[in-house]
Amino acid sequence: MGKTAKRDRIRLYTGMLLGVTALCTLTLLCAAGSSAVQTFAQELAPAQTALVQGPLTGLTVAVDAGHGGYDGGAVGRVSGVPEKGLNLDVAQRVEKLLVQQGADVVMTRTGDYALCDEHPPIRRKLQDMQRRAALIRLNDADVVLSIHMNEYAGRGESGPQVFYREDCPAGRLLAGAIQNAMIGELQPRQRRTALGGDYYILTLGVPSVLVECGFLSNREEEARLLQEDYRQRVARGVVQGLLDWHALPQEKPQPLPAVDRSDEPTAE
Numbered sequence: 177m178g179k180t181a182k183r184d185r186i187r188l189y190t191g192m193l194l195g196v197t198a199l200c201t202l203t204l205l206c207a208a209g210s211s212a213v214q215t216f217a218q219e220l221a222p223a224q225t226a227l228v229q230g231p232l233t234g235l236t237v238a239v240d241a242g243h244g245g246y247d248g249g250a251v252g253r254v255s256g257v258p259e260k261g262l263n264l265d266v267a268q269r270v271e272k273l274l275v276q277q278g279a280d281v282v283m284t285r286t287g288d289y290a291l292c293d294e295h296p297p298i299r300r301k302l303q304d305m306q307r308r309a310a311l312i313r314l315n316d317a318d319v320v321l322s323i324h325m326n327e328y329a330g331r332g333e334s335g336p337q338v339f340y341r342e343d344c345p346a347g348r349l350l351a352g353a354i355q356n357a358m359i360g361e362l363q364p365r366q367r368r369t370a371l372g373g374d375y376y377i378l379t380l381g382v383p384s385v386l387v388e389c390g391f392l393s394n395r396e397e398e399a400r401l402l403q404e405d406y407r408q409r410v411a412r413g414v415v416q417g418l419l420d421w422h423a424l425p426q427e428k429p430q431p432l433p434a435v436d437r438s439d440e441p442t443a444e
Contacts, residue, residue, distance in 0.1 A: 224271060230278025231419060237279045238317035240308055240377055241267035242324040242386075245290030247301065250327035252392040255402060259325035259392060260288065262401060266389055267323045269411035277419065282315040284308045297443035305376045306442070312380055319350070320384035321414060322377045325401065327393040334397045335364035336413070337388040342372035345429035346383045353424075354385055354417030361413035362406075364390075381434030383421075387414055 226233065241264040243249035248258030264285065271281045285291060291307035292300040312320060326337060338355040340347030351370035359367050370385075378384045389410045390397045400406040421428075 224275055224281040224283070226275045226278045226280055228276065228278055230276065232274060232422060233278035235279045235319065235422065236282065236315060236317045237274050237418070238282050238284065238312040238315065238320045239267045239271050239274070240284040240312075240320060240322040242322055243290075244285050244288055244304075245292075247290050247304070250325050250392045252398045252402070253327075253331065254395055254398055257392075257402065259327075262325055262389075262392075262407065263323045264288070265404075266407050266411050266414075269408055270321065270323065270414050273411055273415040274418070277415065282311065282317060284311050298441050302441075306437075306440070308377065309380055312382075317380075318382060319418065320377060320380060320382060321354075321418070322375070322384070322386040323414075324386060324388050326388035326391045328391060329393070331394055333366070334391050334394045335359075335366035335368050336362060336390055336410070337368045338370045338417075339373035339375060339378070339386040339388070340370060341378040341384060341432060342374060344372075344378075344432045346431035347378060347385060348372070349424070349428060350383045350418070350421050351385045353421035354387065354414055357417030357420055358387075358410070358413035361409050361416065379432075379435040381431055383428075383431050 241260075243258075243260040243263060245260075248260050249263065250259040251257070252259075264287070267283065268286075271283060274281050285308075290300065290304045291311075292303040296303045326333075336355070336358040338351040338358070340351035348370065355368065355370040358364075373386065375386050378386060389407075390401050392398045392401065401410075
């Protein structure tokens with residue numbers, strides 16, 4: 177069975193399952209108020225399917241807006257703005273640009289919420305990451321782009337920084353392409369190189385990167401990241417890097433296998 181047919185079958189089964197689940201769950205959520213219903217509905221948002229042909233046609237990209245809800249992430253040193261909203265804004269800009277290039281896009285979140293229960297039987301962060309990973313696997317994503325903002329104790333650090341799974345040649349190649357494209361688009365004072373890292377979202381068995389778009393701990397870069405036109409440039413850099421990677425003529429290395437998390441707790 178081809179990838180497109182498999183993806184269509186997954187979406188059909190998922191839609192049927194979610195439809196039945198929604199009828200039952202929404203009835204229970206009504207007692208919890210409109211905000212709970214809204215969050216549940218947002219989490220059921222389908223993948224964005226491209227309506228145009230382009231260089232990324234046939235590629236399914238998972239765009240992960242880091243943090244959300246109770247988890248604000250890094251905070252702007254001057255503005256006090258948490259990164260979660262900036263991550264989502266950049267992620268949605270990336271989504272739109274990817275669709276214009278023909279990609280199918282699945283978003284791990286589309287609003288200000290975490291993908292965990294209010295009082296889960298395990299750590300909220302762990303449940304949140306498990307559910308992000310499940311969404312990515314369910315939609316058979318070919319690539320993962322996780323969007324974040326950086327911070328550091330010192331105020332001098334600046335510039336975008338792209339991470340890939342440690343010792344993963346497939347991730348290193350993708351990260352290098354995106355790092356170079358972001359440098360070309362943003363012309364940062366500090367020109368960083370892609371680095372290996374140990375992040376949950378990078379261990380799902382597909383080429384994956386975690387993009388730190390800039391430092392909220394740096395006064396000048398924080399001010400730029402708060403500007404819509406700069407965030408659009410950030411998104412353009414990310415997408416251009418993916419395009420550059422996708423267009424490479426040589427055969428791409430295989431990603432490392434997904435980390436086996438069968439022994440990972442789902443309840444305390």
